[in-house]
Structure formats: C-alpha cells, structure tokens
Amino acid sequence: MDNKKKILVVDDSALMRRIVCDIINLDEQFCVQDMAANGLEAISLMQKNTYDAVILDIIMPKLDGIGVLKEINRLGLQEHVVMFSSEARKDAEITLQALELGAMDFIHKPDSILEAKGDTFVRRFLAILSSAVQSRPQPKKVTVGESSRKQIIKQKVIPDGNAVVAIACSTGGPKALAEVIPKLPQNLDAPVLIVQHMPEGFTKSLAQRLDERSPLHVMEAENNMEIQKGCAYIARGGKHMEIVRRDGKHYLILKDGPAREGVRPCANFMYESLAESGYARVVCVVMTGMGADGTAGIRNLHQKKPIYVIAQQKESCAVYGMPRSIVASGLTNQIEPVENVADAIIKSVGVK
Template structure:
C-alpha cells in the first residue's frame, strides 16, 4: 500500500516535532519533511513532492495564507491549515478556505499548543481525508457575488405538494469543504425566499459566528449563528453554533430554535443527524433536506428518519463537485435521495421547489 507523504509547515520546532510524532503513529502516513515558514515550504514542495501539507496560518517571512495561494496557483495540493481560536484566527481560516484549503484544525491553546495531543486523532483523520480530496473542485473559483438564480430547470416530476406548500423548512448539512459550498449555494438564494434555512456545518466553537457573519455580508438573505429560543423567520439562515446541536421545537403556531450540548453523535456536535431527527418531529411542514460535501456519514440516519415521518424532498451533492464525497455518498446509498446534482445546481433545485 502506498503511504501518504506529508510535509509539515510550522514556525515552531516544537509543533513540527509534535505533529510529526502524531502522524508517524499511523502506518498509512510518511513524513517526508518539515518547513519553518511559507517560503521554506515552497522550496521543499518541489523537492519532496508531498501528497498532503499541514500548514500553520501565522508564520514569519511568508504566512500560511500567502503560501497556500502560491501552492494552489503553481502546484495544487491538499492543504490542511492549523489555526488559533482568536477572531483573527477564524477570519484567516475562512480566507484559507476561500483560497483552496481542504480543511482546518483548531489549535487548542494558541500558536504553540502544549496540549495538542487532545486533537491527535483529528489531525490524523483530516490528513487521511485530505489525501482523497477533489482538487479540481478546490481549484474552481468560488462564487462571491449575490446572484439569485435565473436558470430554469425541468422539475415537473417533483411532488406538487412540496413545490407549492406555504410552510417549508430548508435543512442543510455539510462538513469538509462546507464553507465554500455554503457560499456557493446561499449567495444564490433571493432575499424573499419563503422558508427558514437550518444549517449544520461541522465546526468547533469560535468559528461558526465568524462563518455566519462572513456569509451574511455576501448574501441577500440574512445569515446568523443560531440562538436558543429565537423564532424561525423565512429568508433567514441559522447556522448551528460550534459545540452545540441545533434542534427545532414548536411554540404555539411558530417554530423556534433549541440549542443544547447533549451527547455527541457521529463524533460531531453539531450533528446533521440530530438536526434532521428534530425536524422530522415537526408536522404540517414540508422539508427540503440537502447533504453536501463532507467526510463521514453524518446525515444519512437522520434522512431515514425524515423520510419515515414526513414529506421530504432530499438533495445530495454529486461526486464531481464534492471536496470529500463521504456524506453525500452515504446519503445516496440509503436510496432515499431524490436528486443528485452538482454544487452549482443545488440552489436552482431548491428554488424550483418554491
């Protein structure tokens, strides 16, 4: 079996050693070298030809963002960024995703994290998954304009009651590659969209609010981090806060957000399954379920529950555009997905149901 060759880039010798030691424990991974900054990394990429790069964001001489831009322009490779939890760190993380990073890892306690061992499994898993990433999708320019769709597609076979119902919920689940995918979809939803939008993006605490604010600045609809107890409003997207599950409850004739820190599911909190299962308990509301790029199988069990208990139209992102085809693939394998479409047709498909 061919091993995954990894280059580790960090200005801290301690962090380079720690990350190297963690990755070496997995027999599928080979550390081919380390670099102390972006410039050093660029020179070593040519010599060492790694399959995956782990890259610190904040480094002297050339930081991780600038190095990432050069890599994706000159010799595209899967890059996993390491970031701090500060506001600036979160903003840098989303800039990295914008420029083609596969995923990011949150350092537990700053640029030099003595407690990095607590996320050892996450580091290994994200490197392994990055090696399978769809580089063609990462290289495609991401939509940054507010562009309500004008494309007309043939959805005559869609159940009319779903297409015409006044009460709807749009539920979206995604993970690796999700911030890019969400931007592509949400910027194409017009501000008068007639349903609330619930979103689970696998992301740790400290990042989801920045993600929501960034998307809100780009979209015609409102995008915000979900708050416990707030009532759902059409034309607003609610992103589950990192570290908490996103659920829905009925209060009188209205629907409200319920946030809790109950048991982790599928290794995630928030979990797509938890959101879908909660929504399945809401009667007299038509649901549209969308599962996009991401590793693992989160969402497939919740989709089964949705289909058992209510009328749902389900959409999965195609393999051709998914950064990682894990979550959409698992959903498709349930045989409960109504449409499999490329990323740039998801918004059109959703809007055809209104």
C-alpha cells in the same frame, strides 16, 4: 516506506514542527517527507515534490498560510491542505478564508505540550489527516457532466409556502456554502437551517462572512431564536440544534448532549427534530463531508412527512462521504454540482 503517505509540515516554530512530526510518525500510514519554516520554502518544495497532504500554519513570516493557498491556486498545484490554526477568535476569520480558498480542513493548535501529547488531540489530528489524504483538491469550477444531466428527479416539486430547507455539510462545507448561500434570494419562500461540522468560535465568523455577501440574513443560531423566512441559521459549534414548535411558530433550541456521529452539532439531530415540526415539507440538502451524518435523520424524517432530497455531485465534493451515504440510501431526488445547488433549492421551495 514507499507505500506511506508523504506529508509536508509547514510551521515557523521549530518546536511545533517537532510536535507535529512526532504525532504523524505515530501512524504507520504516514511519513513526514519534508518540513518548511515559512510559506516561500513551502511553495518551493511543492513545486519540486508531490505530497499526499500538507499541514500548513497560518501565521508565518515571509509568506503566511493564506498567501500560500493563493499561490497554490495561482500555480494550479493540486495539494490536500490542512490548516494548523490557533483556537483564538482572532484567527477564526483567517481560518474560514483558508477553507474558502481550498483548504480541506483545519486543526486547532494545542495550548500546551501536554495537550499535544494527549490521546484526544492525537486521535483528532490523525483522523483529519487521514480524511485529507483521501479527499480531492476542491475544484475552482465544476462543469456539469453527463452523470449529473442523467439524474432523474423522482417527484414533481410544487412549492407550498410551508417548507423549510435543511442543509448538512462537513469537510469542504465552508467553500460549498460560500457558493450556495449567496445565490439564494431574500424572498425565498422558506427559512434555511444549516449544520456545518465546526467547533465553537468558528460558526459565528462563518455566519458573518456569509451574511456579508448574501441577500438572506445569515446568523449563528441562538437559543429560543424564532425561525423566519428570509433568514439562514447556522448551528452553533459545540451545540446540537433542535427545532421546536410553540404557538404556531418555530424556534431553535441549542442543546449540549453527547456528540453523535462523532460531532456536535450533528445533522441527524436537526433532521430528527424536524420530523416533529409543523413544516409541511422539508427540503434536505446534503453536501460535501466525511462520514454519513444526515442519512439516518433524513430516513427517519421520510417516514413522518414529505421530503425532497438534494445531494451534491461527487465531482464537486472535497470529500464524497455524506452525499455518498444519502445517495446510497435511495432517498435522493436530485444530484447537482455545487454551483447548481442553489437553483435546485429555489425551484423546490419557490419565492414569495
């Protein structure tokens, strides 16, 4: 029992607490240490006890999930929080706010008890929980350490006006994107493509939130949309994003197809399609996320055309999986903490 990861479950529904507890207890590495029916109870428990992860409902009386996250930040508590969210569109905006406030990931609430007991939901729930207990609480501000300063840039960057920026991220990505995208100027001399692992219904809200605070026009990708400078395009949840060239212009094509690397959209799919594009150079940016999505696609891209690879520094990642993989591949040109990534992008492609 002592070696098991201790979980706090916070939900105002007694039935949902029971369902969540039953799922967690299926995995021998976890045990439900405590339960809370509202945010105030949860904060009180967090101040007294240490948990390896917290499953947190969003809509609750007395203090909701967003209020709990704000209180966690105010009190300086180091919690690994997974939001338990409804799939309804009205909750997408709140879920994204939660991710920006430091939640590691989110799980859709099941629509029925039957779904909650199904293998697909249980596997996804336990996979996200496993990732959360291994992740690090996201820092509010990361200081550039010696490990970052000592990184050697392997090639001199000469902006040529025919480049594209392609970003890949997963767990912790919404918070990282909120740090990076608003810093990119409207006259950036390259369009920006983004694959953030997210289900359908959330990427549109993510694009809208980033668009409101960014000089670039940020939008969710649509089928046959022309790619233009001054814009950033986020792959739609549940669809792979392919880049094709027609009549000297580039367009986005959304595809169903099977999930790859366990996800759809998949960054490898995007990078592989860029290998056949008309862009002279691709600036690849790999940020926080579990797994290794992006590495295989970038390796393939490297064989076809010039690339410049920027990886997020370990200390500023919620989960150092995708950046670790690309760094281990030997393809990385620059490693930066999240607050320096935008500047690295600007220097790599220039401005008009």
